[in-house]
Amino acid sequence: MSASAATPAGAPQPRRARRGRRKLATQTGWNLVGIAVIVVMVFPVYWMISTAFKSDGEITSGSWFPLQPTLQHFRSAMAGADHPYFWNSVANSLIVVCVTVALSMVIAFFAAVALAKFRFTGRKVFIVLMIGIQMLPQAGLIIPLYLVLRQYGQTGTLTGVIITYMTFVLPFSVWTLRGFIIGIPRDLEEAAMVDGSSRVGAFVRILLPLVAPGLVATSVFAFITSWNEFIFANVLLNDNSKQTVTVWLSYFTGTARHTDWGALMAASTLTAIPVVIFFVLVQRKIAFGLTAGAVKG
Amino acid sequence: MAEIRLENVSKLFAGDVVAVNDITLDIADGEFLVLVGPSGCGKSTLLRMIAGLEEVTDGQISIAGTDVTELAPRRRDIAMVFQSYALYPHMSVRQNLAYGLKVRRTPKAQIARRVDEVAKLLGLSDLLDRRPGQLSGGQRQRVAMGRAIAREPKAFLMDEPLSNLDAKLRVGMRASLQQLHSRLGVTTIYVTHDQIEAMTLGQRVAVMREGRILQADEPQKLYQEPRDLFVAAFIGSPAMNLVEATIDGGDVTFGQFRIPLAAGRRPLRDTGGRVVLGIRPESFEDTAFASGDLPRIEVQVEVLEELGSDAHVFFLVDAPRITAETLEASEEEATLLALEKALFTARVDARTRARVGERLQLAVDPQRFHFFDPDTGASLLQPAEPARATGAPGTPVPA
Numbered sequence: 001m002s003a004s005a006a007t008p009a010g011a012p013q014p015r016r017a018r019r020g021r022r023k024l025a026t027q028t029g030w031n032l033v034g035i036a037v038i039v040v041m042v043f044p045v046y047w048m049i050s051t052a053f054k055s056d057g058e059i060t061s062g063s064w065f066p067l068q069p070t071l072q073h074f075r076s077a078m079a080g081a082d083h084p085y086f087w088n089s090v091a092n093s094l095i096v097v098c099v100t101v102a103l104s105m106v107i108a109f110f111a112a113v114a115l116a117k118f119r120f121t122g123r124k125v126f127i128v129l130m131i132g133i134q135m136l137p138q139a140g141l142i143i144p145l146y147l148v149l150r151q152y153g154q155t156g157t158l159t160g161v162i163i164t165y166m167t168f169v170l171p172f173s174v175w176t177l178r179g180f181i182i183g184i185p186r187d188l189e190e191a192a193m194v195d196g197s198s199r200v201g202a203f204v205r206i207l208l209p210l211v212a213p214g215l216v217a218t219s220v221f222a223f224i225t226s227w228n229e230f231i232f233a234n235v236l237l238n239d240n241s242k243q244t245v246t247v248w249l250s251y252f253t254g255t256a257r258h259t260d261w262g263a264l265m266a267a268s269t270l271t272a273i274p275v276v277i278f279f280v281l282v283q284r285k286i287a288f289g290l291t292a293g294a295v296k297g
Numbered sequence: 298m299a300e301i302r303l304e305n306v307s308k309l310f311a312g313d314v315v316a317v318n319d320i321t322l323d324i325a326d327g328e329f330l331v332l333v334g335p336s337g338c339g340k341s342t343l344l345r346m347i348a349g350l351e352e353v354t355d356g357q358i359s360i361a362g363t364d365v366t367e368l369a370p371r372r373r374d375i376a377m378v379f380q381s382y383a384l385y386p387h388m389s390v391r392q393n394l395a396y397g398l399k400v401r402r403t404p405k406a407q408i409a410r411r412v413d414e415v416a417k418l419l420g421l422s423d424l425l426d427r428r429p430g431q432l433s434g435g436q437r438q439r440v441a442m443g444r445a446i447a448r449e450p451k452a453f454l455m456d457e458p459l460s461n462l463d464a465k466l467r468v469g470m471r472a473s474l475q476q477l478h479s480r481l482g483v484t485t486i487y488v489t490h491d492q493i494e495a496m497t498l499g500q501r502v503a504v505m506r507e508g509r510i511l512q513a514d515e516p517q518k519l520y521q522e523p524r525d526l527f528v529a530a531f532i533g534s535p536a537m538n539l540v541e542a543t544i545d546g547g548d549v550t551f552g553q554f555r556i557p558l559a560a561g562r563r564p565l566r567d568t569g570g571r572v573v574l575g576i577r578p579e580s581f582e583d584t585a586f587a588s589g590d591l592p593r594i595e596v597q598v599e600v601l602e603e604l605g606s607d608a609h610v611f612f613l614v615d616a617p618r619i620t621a622e623t624l625e626a627s628e629e630e631a632t633l634l635a636l637e638k639a640l641f642t643a644r645v646d647a648r649t650r651a652r653v654g655e656r657l658q659l660a661v662d663p664q665r666f667h668f669f670d671p672d673t674g675a676s677l678l679q680p681a682e683p684a685r686a687t688g689a690p691g692t693p694v695p696a
């Protein structure tokens with residue numbers, strides 16, 4: 001500021017003002033884009049939730065806001081004669097998701113440590129394979145996976161679904177956790193070892209607490225992916241009593257002529273709730289930058 | 298407290314990188330030894346081998362008379378201060394200081410007492426409940442130091458602990474480190490690439506290059522009697538002037554200058570008349586302030602740096618400069634000048650009347666000349682000796 005004040009008045013002033021105006025315009029432009037993106041993303045969610053509370057009349061008239069809110073659609077979704085198995089599928093989903101998340105986290109953590117810390121033959125190939133597998137379209141794997149699972153009698157069982165989910169949750173989790181582990185300076189563990197810890201001790205007291213945010217972030221992903229998965233569950237689980245919530249939800253889409261939109265939206269809202277709860281519970285633990293201060297100044 | 302003994306220690310990394318090459322060195326109980334050398338010369342690797350963080354390819358390391366070559370780091374009872382500080386970010390300062398004691402199952406009350414003591418010693422008492430992330434660079438550095446001290450180990454190993462501090466803080470910490478050492482008297486091996494830090498801190502300084510120790514001596518001896526061209530060039534600031542020279546009869550000729558040698562100061566071995574001549578900047582003086590009847594040379598002043606306490610006069614010598622491969626230091630003073638000419642530095646009295654572009658009469662003291670073998674770099678002022686510096690333990694100088 002003072003530097004430009006010291007220069008002879010005239011030329012610099014207008015240029016600076018012009019630059020400032022251009023900057024402001026750019027900023028406003030970006031803000032508008034940001035708002036547009038938010039609207040596009042949030043609107044469907046708003047529509048789903050509001051429709052779930054609208055009366056049938058309001059749904060057909062396409063009103064923007066439920067003026068006479070009702071819980072009728074929720075009742076019919078959870079216990080209506082047309083839509084049994086709500087609690088049953090919630091239980092199934094919870095089992096599948098919890099087991100998938102827990103197992104994946106343990107396996108992925110150790111795999112990630114191995115990939116991040118040790119050099120072994122085939123390490124590179126393993127990493128490339130892991131990324132490569134994620135590039136395959138999941139739908140293309142349905143038939144081979146189905147055949148394999150059938151051979152072991154795991155079609156129509158939750159175990160089969162869990163195994164299937166792990167095939168795509170694991171590569172992602174290993175990859176993400178590896179990144180987190182690489183980000184932890186090696187010095188920290190070495191300092192702990194010089195200070196008197198064994199290798200395992202340094203691992204438990206230093207590495208594990210520092211990777212915790214990574215574990216949380218990864219488990220959120222694993223939870224959401226497996227909770228929302230539909231295609232595999234639909235193919236593998238044909239018994240109604242074994243279905244997961246997404247399969248249960250699919251039965252609300254009736255024929256083209258008749259769909260109970262209120263119940264469908266209520267059911268969708270219900271399906272989304274656990275994910276939201278899980279995220280709210282763990283999001284505060286995703287404390288990024290926990291390693292700040294470990295090194296240098 | 299303990300003495301540390303390295304016997305023919307070597308380290309080969311995968312891909313045949315010889316990081317440490319057959320080092321033998323004794324560090325006396327309570328001694329403050331500095332390992333100094335350009336970056337990549339193997340200082341950290343050697344220190345990490347002593348700590349047990351790096352496997353020893355060949356040789357033997359013992360601490361306090363026990364062979365620790367194969368022992369895990371935690372069984373060696375040493376403490377290490379890392380260049381990056383390596384503070385545990387998820388623990389408070391208090392927990393950081395207590396960590397080593399805690400994993401050794403020290404009683405709680407004793408840990409608390411010890412942590413308080415150390416915190417007081419290092420001025421950390423008000424910071425005990427903070428996380429490392431909430432500390433300034435200097436504070437982090439002290440916590441790293443405190444963590445090493447708290448456990449009362451047999452020895453301290455420090456790997457460039459001050460290199461992340463700004464210059465002013467570094468000078469302050471240097472003094473505190475010295476005080477700390479004289480108070481605690483713990484054997485310390487200190488790694489740095491900064492020769493000034495090495496000279497000011499070390500009771501003994503070992504100059505390393507390419508995995509070997511070239512010379513391990515007290516700072517003064519290192520400065521006065523460098524056994525090797527590299528040591529001569531590395532130690533001292535401004536660096537020693539080095540130039541190819543020829544000796545015929547009683548004179549030494551370098552570039553446009555010819556100076557009679559002093560009686561007691563001549564190469565002890567004949568290298569066919571060719572030598573590398575070394576003259577420290579302070580061996581020159583402006584004739585106006587020089588005493589006695591020293592030989593004189595007339596130079597053209599290229600650059601003049603007036604520092605208040607003295608002045609540095611730069612002048613060109615018409616002779617090949619000893620280049621960077623030999624001398625790490627010359628990389629820093631990389632000039633745009635032609636390589637065929639050596640740029641000499643003379644340190645003269647501050648009252649000098651030297652002016653840039655003018656001529657100046659300098660007196661030079663042949664009693665303080667150094668001569669090196671142009672092929673091997675060995676000093677020609679000392680009798681030929683076994684190729685390797687033995688690095689026998691020096692008597693620790695009381696701090």
Ligand SMILES: Nc1ncnc2c1ncn2[C@@H]1O[C@H](COP(=O)(O)OP(=O)(O)O)[C@@H](O)[C@H]1O
Nearest residue numbers: 310311314316335336337338339340341342343
């Ligand atoms: N883990 C490693 N693998 C291979 N080479 C290494 C490894 N660590 C260090 N080196 C090599 O060993 C030499 C000495 O390194 P280092 O001890 O870190 O040097 P300094 O601390 O003196 O700068 C360097 O050439 C470096 O590239």
Ligand SMILES: [Mg+2]
Nearest residue numbers: 340341342456
């Ligand atoms: Mg180093």
